[in-house]
Amino acid sequence: MDWRQIWEVVSTPDNVPIVALLFLVPFYTWYAFRQAIANDQLIAIIGSDPGYAKSKYRKTQPWDPKWEREVHTWPYLMRMEFLVAIIITIILMVWSLTLNAPLEEPSNPNVTMNPAKAPWYFLGLQEMLVYFDPWIAGVIMPTLIIVGLMAVPYIDNNPLGNGYYTYRQRRFAIWTFLVGFIGLWVVMIVIGTFIRGPGWMWFWPGQTWDAERVDYAVNRNLDEVFGINGHWLAHLLPASSAPNAAIWARVIFGIFPLAIFFVLAGLLIHKICMMSEFSQKLYKRMSILQLVTMYTFLILMISLPVKILLRLVFTIKYIWVTPWFSI
Amino acid sequence: MAEENGGNGSSAPPGGAGGNGSSGRKTGVREQVTVLKETVQAKTKEQLEELKQPEKTQLYRSIFRVKHDAEPRNRALSVLSNVFFHLHPAKVNRDAVRYNFTWGMGGITFYLFIVLTFTGVLLMFYYHPSKVQAFRDILYLENDVPFGKLLRNMHRWAAHLMIIAVWLHMFRVFLTGSYKRPREFNWCVGVLLMVLTLLLSFTGYLLPDDQLGFWAVTVGTNMARATPLLGNEGPFGSLLGMTPYNDVRFALLGGSIVDANALLRAYIWHCIAIPLIAGIFMGVHFWRVRKDGGISGPAPIMLESEIKEEKGPRPVILKPSGMDQFQK
Ligand code: HEM
Numbered sequence: 001m002d003w004r005q006i007w008e009v010v011s012t013p014d015n016v017p018i019v020a021l022l023f024l025v026p027f028y029t030w031y032a033f034r035q036a037i038a039n040d041q042l043i044a045i046i047g048s049d050p051g052y053a054k055s056k057y058r059k060t061q062p063w064d065p066k067w068e069r070e071v072h073t074w075p076y077l078m079r080m081e082f083l084v085a086i087i088i089t090i091i092l093m094v095w096s097l098t099l100n101a102p103l104e105e106p107s108n109p110n111v112t113m114n115p116a117k118a119p120w121y122f123l124g125l126q127e128m129l130v131y132f133d134p135w136i137a138g139v140i141m142p143t144l145i146i147v148g149l150m151a152v153p154y155i156d157n158n159p160l161g162n163g164y165y166t167y168r169q170r171r172f173a174i175w176t177f178l179v180g181f182i183g184l185w186v187v188m189i190v191i192g193t194f195i196r197g198p199g200w201m202w203f204w205p206g207q208t209w210d211a212e213r214v215d216y217a218v219n220r221n222l223d224e225v226f227g228i229n230g231h232w233l234a235h236l237l238p239a240s241s242a243p244n245a246a247i248w249a250r251v252i253f254g255i256f257p258l259a260i261f262f263v264l265a266g267l268l269i270h271k272i273c274m275m276s277e278f279s280q281k282l283y284k285r286m287s288i289l290q291l292v293t294m295y296t297f298l299i300l301m302i303s304l305p306v307k308i309l310l311r312l313v314f315t316i317k318y319i320w321v322t323p324w325f326s327i
Numbered sequence: 328m329a330e331e332n333g334g335n336g337s338s339a340p341p342g343g344a345g346g347n348g349s350s351g352r353k354t355g356v357r358e359q360v361t362v363l364k365e366t367v368q369a370k371t372k373e374q375l376e377e378l379k380q381p382e383k384t385q386l387y388r389s390i391f392r393v394k395h396d397a398e399p400r401n402r403a404l405s406v407l408s409n410v411f412f413h414l415h416p417a418k419v420n421r422d423a424v425r426y427n428f429t430w431g432m433g434g435i436t437f438y439l440f441i442v443l444t445f446t447g448v449l450l451m452f453y454y455h456p457s458k459v460q461a462f463r464d465i466l467y468l469e470n471d472v473p474f475g476k477l478l479r480n481m482h483r484w485a486a487h488l489m490i491i492a493v494w495l496h497m498f499r500v501f502l503t504g505s506y507k508r509p510r511e512f513n514w515c516v517g518v519l520l521m522v523l524t525l526l527l528s529f530t531g532y533l534l535p536d537d538q539l540g541f542w543a544v545t546v547g548t549n550m551a552r553a554t555p556l557l558g559n560e561g562p563f564g565s566l567l568g569m570t571p572y573n574d575v576r577f578a579l580l581g582g583s584i585v586d587a588n589a590l591l592r593a594y595i596w597h598c599i600a601i602p603l604i605a606g607i608f609m610g611v612h613f614w615r616v617r618k619d620g621g622i623s624g625p626a627p628i629m630l631e632s633e634i635k636e637e638k639g640p641r642p643v644i645l646k647p648s649g650m651d652q653f654q655k
Contacts, residue, residue, distance in 0.1 A: 014487075014539075016487075017487040017488070017490070017491060020491065021491060024491060025495075025498075028430065028495055028498060031427070031430075032498075035427060036502070039628055043628050043630065046630065047631070047632070057627070058627035059422060059625055059628070061425070061625060069420070070419060070420060070421060071421045071424060072402040072403065072406075072417065072418055073402075073412075073416060073417055073418060073419055074405050074412070075402070076419075077415065077419050078406075078412070080424060080426070080431070081431075084431050084434060084435060085438050088435055088438055088488075089442075092442065092481055092484060092488070093481070095480075095484045096484055097477065097480075099480065099484070100480060101479050101480050101483040102539055103466075103469065103535060103539075104539045105537060105538050106462045106536065106537060107536050107537055107538055107540070107541035109541070109584065109585075111538070112542070113538055113539070113542040116542040116543070116545065116546050117542075117546065118547050119528065119529060119532050119547075120487075121490050121525055121528065122525075122529070122547060126546065129550075133553065134549070134550045134553035134560075135553035135555050135558070135560075135561045137550070138550025138551070138553055138554075139550065139553060139554045139555065139558075139561070146518060149514075150514070150515045150518050152501075152506060153506040153507060153508075153510070153511035153514050156506075156507070158507075159507070159508075159629070159634050160629055161503075161629075162504045162507040162508070163503060163504060163507075163623035163625065163626030164504070164624050164625050164626050164627075164628055165502055166628070170504060173501075173504075174502065177498075177501050177502075181494075181498060181501075278631060324562050324563060324566075325555075325562035325563075
């Protein structure tokens with residue numbers, strides 16, 4: 001156990017936000033779920049008693065019939081805003097007085113930093129570089145995240161849970177978001193910050209970051225695992241293109257695992273969507289366009305953990321190798 | 328004459344040293360001065376007394392226009408008649424002012440943006456976006472400028488905090504289902520705001536021109552090389568004639584390496600272009616929060632049995648004032 005190494009990583013000034021994230025994300029998840037569960041209990045009570053539903057104030061917030069529904073913005077809301085502003089200012093002041101912003105040596109293209117890390121909020125993308133080529137990790141994935149997020153309100157046509165915390169009424173949506181935001185974004189950032197050391201190699205917490213360490217890549221492409229070499233394809237091709245048979249065989253081969261993945265992932269999502277009666281009802285309300293969009297984004301989202309698994313457990317690098325790009 | 332009247336003008340004998348006509352005038356002046364003195368004294372006293380209630384002065388009224396007492400009408404007016412406050416409605420859902428629904432995260436994000444603008448402008452006074460000066464400016468700022476270190480620290484930590492706050496804001500908006508009808512579009516505006524926030528931070532990272540920023544931006548922009556079609560190492564890029572000297576990365580950096588042009592571009596994006604764009608989007612975002620009916624909740628819970636089957640196109644929800652005549 002190298003405690004000094006742990007302290008060095010945790011106390012690097014620019015890593016402090018991630019340490020904060022480690023506490024803030026679980027805290028607010030708990031805070032939201034506490035309210036969601038309270039609301040869900042109320043839903044169960046009201047749902048089972050139609051008479052009660054009419055008389056009850058349908059919120060878990062305290063309520064008295066004599067109170068007004070609305071309060072004046074000034075002072076009731078704005079005093080909160082001013083208070084929050086003061087608290088944030090104090091936090092910032094204390095943080096700024098105790099911790100200095102980092103400043104390294106002047107920039108020098110001839111001296112590489114090891115590890116050379118992107119700013120912490122992009123470390124999720126940098127971590128993806130291990131599993132995907134840069135054009136996917138650095139360009140396609142960010143685009144998909146942005147477009148996918150913007151598509152959310154247009155795909156999710158569940159009319160329940162609009163404006164209050166709930167888990168029961170929106171299980172699928174909430175699970176998807178938790179997996180995406182926490183599992184595939186925050187966790188990746190934490191890995192990129194605390195686990196990845198020199199050479200972007202995997203160092204467990206407490207392991208010394210050894211810049212001399214060398215990992216011999218034993219990764220293979222899927223076609224190598226299956227021994228695709230284009231032998232039989234060479235017989236089918238005209239003699240002039242026979243030398244390229246191996247390349248073409250790989251191109252053709254790679255389509256199959258990808259297609260299988262798409263089908264299996266699609267089936268998995270379908271299964272999950274059919275799990276409860278209510279989600280089946282929602283499913284029927286969706287238009288074809290909504291369904292296609294949802295499946296596309298979810299399948300692409302699943303591809304990340306699948307690729308991570310393939311790489312880390314089965315040491316597979318590419319699934320589909322073509323002369324122009326590889327996946 | 329001043330001497331003559333000085334001190335005890337009121338006790339001076341009538342007539343006196345003057346003589347021939349001018350004495351009558353003198354008395355008149357003396358009386359006037361006496362009256363003036365008394366009225367000035369009285370008025371000053373009175374007006375000083377009035378200052379104890381500053382809200383009655385013309386100056387105060389010209390600025391604030393309404394009294395700030397606990398009258399419902401004045402409470403509403405104090406919000407409505409102030410350009411900054413009127414982003415708010417006069418009244419809000421009583422449950423929405425509690426911290427537990429919104430976590431105040433949107434507001435915190437906005438406040439941090441203001442802090443960043445303020446500290447950022449101060450930093451700009453000490454910073455030249457050139458390869459020769461940039462790093463020295465930071466050293467100067469840290470070591471010689473009064474409170475320079477504090478200024479830089481605050482700018483940096485507020486930037487980090489803003490990113491965390493914007494993510495948590497998105498998290499709560501999702502968990503409360505606040506992106507649902509009619510707030511779909513505002514969610515999209517929000518996503519763009521988040522991207523802009525990240526870009527703001529990223530462009531700022533290069534400005535100190537130290538190893539940290541240099542390599543972070545190198546790593547970051549190297550990915551742009553791999554853009555499909557538009558990057559020289561991306562799929563089909565070379566087929567379209569992309570080289571390190573004409574692809575997207577070149578456009579971002581103003582060169583094929585991270586150098587003086589990249590520094591200048593980062594500076595202009597960071598200090599002018601992105602804050603401007605983000606500011607405009609924030610305006611739209613806040614406007615839409617109001618126009619979409621205010622904060623979404625905490626709304627009364629809805630039951631599964633209450634879902635209405637939709638027939639035909641969805642009804643228009645919005646009824647901005649003045650539009651009634653156009654609705655059937
Ligand atoms: C610079 C970034 C942003 C600022 C300054 C900002 C500010 C705000 C503020 C002050 C509110 C009022 C309620 C609250 O505080 O929660 C709000 C509401 C909202 N924001 Fe943002 N926001 C930002 C980014 C985002 C992002 C990233 C999203 C989502 C992807 C988003 C979506 C929304 C939505 C849908 C509402 C309405 C919520 C409701 O009615 O409950 N905003 N925003």
